[in-house]
Amino acid sequence: MRNLLKKTVAIAVLAAAGGALNGCTTNDTLGRSQLILVDESAMQQAAAAAWQAQLKSAKISKDSAMNARVQKVGARIVAAAGMGGQPWEYVVFENDQPNAFVLPGNKVGVNSGLFKAAKNDDQLAAVLGHETGHVIARHAAERASQNAATQVGLQVVTGVTKGNVQKAVSNYGGLGAQLGILLPYSRKHESEADFIGVDLMAKAGYKPSESVALWQNMAALGGNKPPEFMSTHPSDTTRIKGLKDYIASKGYK
Ligand SMILES: [Zn+2]
DSSP: OHHHHHHHHHHHHHHHTHHHHTOEEEETTTTEEEEOOSOHHHHHHHHHHHHHHHHHHSOBOOOHHHHHHHHHHHHHHHHHTTOTTSOOEEEEEOOSSOOEEEETTTEEEEEGGGGGTOOSHHHHHHHHHHHHHHHHTTHHHHHHHHHHHHHTHHHHHTOOOHHHHHHHHHTSSSHHHHTTTTSOOOHHHHHHHHHHHHHHHHHHTOOTTHHHHHHHHHHHHOSOOOSGGGOSSSOHHHHHHHHHHHHHHHTOO
């Protein structure tokens, strides 16, 4: 409880000092302000290291049909996001868990097991739209900043510059771990990514209601829920309801 209070105070103080720190930015897509204390280049550097480790330790799928589908649907989604001019890297991993993830620097991993749930291109577009949504929303940088705010809370109270915060951040643990690259996202971040993903599906010419079908397939698979895409927060039912409401409010089919 005491820790929680300390954490809340630290974030509140940092947020209040945001203007001075240049750390509070408004994200137009989200329509809310974000605490961003870490540089995009630092995030990408940490992500590149985590990605290389993943490529080395995990088994990469050579299934050409799966790889081709991910490339094709991914390209349509990022084009709809206006990010088609950037380099994107998609890799299918030989892994039975129905999961996917994105790292800063546009690196997208999709498990072969995801195709048990994503039964058509529209449903795959729901997954890739969601992951692209995390990038647009700068969720990784926001999460890392929130972690940093917690860790350097005391220094913040006594006054700190943005440079000092970044220095403090860089002193914490391993690169990927310190920036929270591999942690699951919060429920709020998951919902935001879901909704941005649905918008991208619509823009790219996919059928937004297939995102609901995807989650129903995910729920039917059951089993142990890994972090990130098939996260337990929001729960499948909360998520499905949220998507249905959002799709109805936008008049999507
Ligand atoms: Zn997610």
